[in-house]
Amino acid sequence: MGIIIVRPSGELAIKSSYVRRIFIRKLVKNISTQITVSKWRVDQGYIILETEGDVSRLSYVFGISYFYVAEEINFSTIQELAHAAVEKFAELVRGKKFAVRVRRTGEHEFTSMDIAREVGKLLLPFSAGVDLENPEAIVHIDVIQNRAYLYSEEHQGPNGFPVGTTGKTVVLFSGGLDSPVATWMMMKRGAKPILLNVKLGGELQKNLVIDEIKVLSKWSGGEKLKVYFVDGLKISTYLSNVNKFLRVITLKRIMYKLADFLGRKTGAYSITTGESLSQVSSQTMKNLFVSEYGINRPVFRPLIGMDKEEIVSISRKIGTYELSSKMPEYCIISSKSTVRARLSEVLDNEKDINIDYKDLLDHAEVLEV
Numbered sequence: 001m002g003i004i005i006v007r008p009s010g011e012l013a014i015k016s017s018y019v020r021r022i023f024i025r026k027l028v029k030n031i032s033t034q035i036t037v038s039k040w041r042v043d044q045g046y047i048i049l050e051t052e053g054d055v056s057r058l059s060y061v062f063g064i065s066y067f068y069v070a071e072e073i074n075f076s077t078i079q080e081l082a083h084a085a086v087e088k089f090a091e092l093v094r095g096k097k098f099a100v101r102v103r104r105t106g107e108h109e110f111t112s113m114d115i116a117r118e119v120g121k122l123l124l125p126f127s128a129g130v131d132l133e134n135p136e137a138i139v140h141i142d143v144i145q146n147r148a149y150l151y152s153e154e155h156q157g158p159n160g161f162p163v164g165t166t167g168k169t170v171v172l173f174s175g176g177l178d179s180p181v182a183t184w185m186m187m188k189r190g191a192k193p194i195l196l197n198v199k200l201g202g203e204l205q206k207n208l209v210i211d212e213i214k215v216l217s218k219w220s221g222g223e224k225l226k227v228y229f230v231d232g233l234k235i236s237t238y239l240s241n242v243n244k245f246l247r248v249i250t251l252k253r254i255m256y257k258l259a260d261f262l263g264r265k266t267g268a269y270s271i272t273t274g275e276s277l278s279q280v281s282s283q284t285m286k287n288l289f290v291s292e293y294g295i296n297r298p299v300f301r302p303l304i305g306m307d308k309e310e311i312v313s314i315s316r317k318i319g320t321y322e323l324s325s326k327m328p329e330y331c332i333i334s335s336k337s338t339v340r341a342r343l344s345e346v347l348d349n350e351k352d353i354n355i356d357y358k359d360l361l362d363h364a365e366v367l368e369v
């Protein structure tokens, strides 16, 4: 059993108290899917939790700025606090250059500097001296009213909003490099993704997609991730009648329409893709305009302004890079596309294709990870 102090993302602090309460409650719910929480309270913007389990899992919970495992003490004088700090930290600083870092909230007759000075003075004889610039050991003390939290290590959280607080989005999820990164970025903004894969590559593609979703689910704050696999073969047959230079754009339009339908079915108000401006011919500005023409939901493209290196670096960080690299390109997608599709021509071509989107989705294979 330990006390964990969580500082929510700075963005949560500027919300109205009503919204903040909702977000904090969801954050605690998401935290308790990772570790056991027996009690919690909010004090001066910090969430104080009594917990059991592996705290390192909190590094994956969106909505956390930083967190630490602390010892809680009640105190009335600065000397009392300093003695408790010495008892806890004498061994930590033994023979090392150290620094004391103090944060203080509440009404007190002393400042943070007063605490740091008093604690530093008592720890000095155990140590190799004070070094505020490059300490070998750091003594952290957070004072909130008449309680102090003592700890030696602070862990970074991923910031953002708790997953599930900002709505659902249908993600067009190919499983290539980009769409997993786009999914992660939307989860970071608190969205719950509903994944839609047009199965063009059979079981190999499907299994890679599932493995990628498993990796992404580490970041989902316990929210189950649902994936819809739609029959790609059926869609390919529709496309065989389309002019070959317009096939990629038409396929994209079909995917967007499927996503729009799925959004309506699942209460998701947006569509997310992994497109990045002009990365490939189907992603020129003109083609993106034509692709999403007539779609009722806003299309979010979190990667639109990123280059490949930036996307790769996020993909490595979140753990999907290795799996994405195994994903082959599928021939329809990689076939030549015009860079400036004419809307009227594309719409004209489309007239002869009669796709029953509802039926495609009703027959989709649905899994939850």
Ligand SMILES: Nc1ncnc2c1ncn2[C@@H]1O[C@H](COP(=O)(O)OP(=O)(O)OP(=O)(O)O)[C@@H](O)[C@H]1O
Pocket (backbone or CB within 6 Å): 171, 172, 173, 174, 175, 176, 177, 178, 179, 180, 196, 197, 198, 199, 200, 255, 272, 273, 274, 275, 279, 280, 282, 333
């Ligand atoms: N088979 C598919 N099923 C669902 N969505 C897809 C599929 N193929 C492509 N998409 C969507 O279209 C976007 C662009 O795909 P495209 O193949 O043009 O580029 P990409 O750079 O290879 O993307 P990715 O790396 O995500 O596969 C993808 O990021 C994804 O959102």
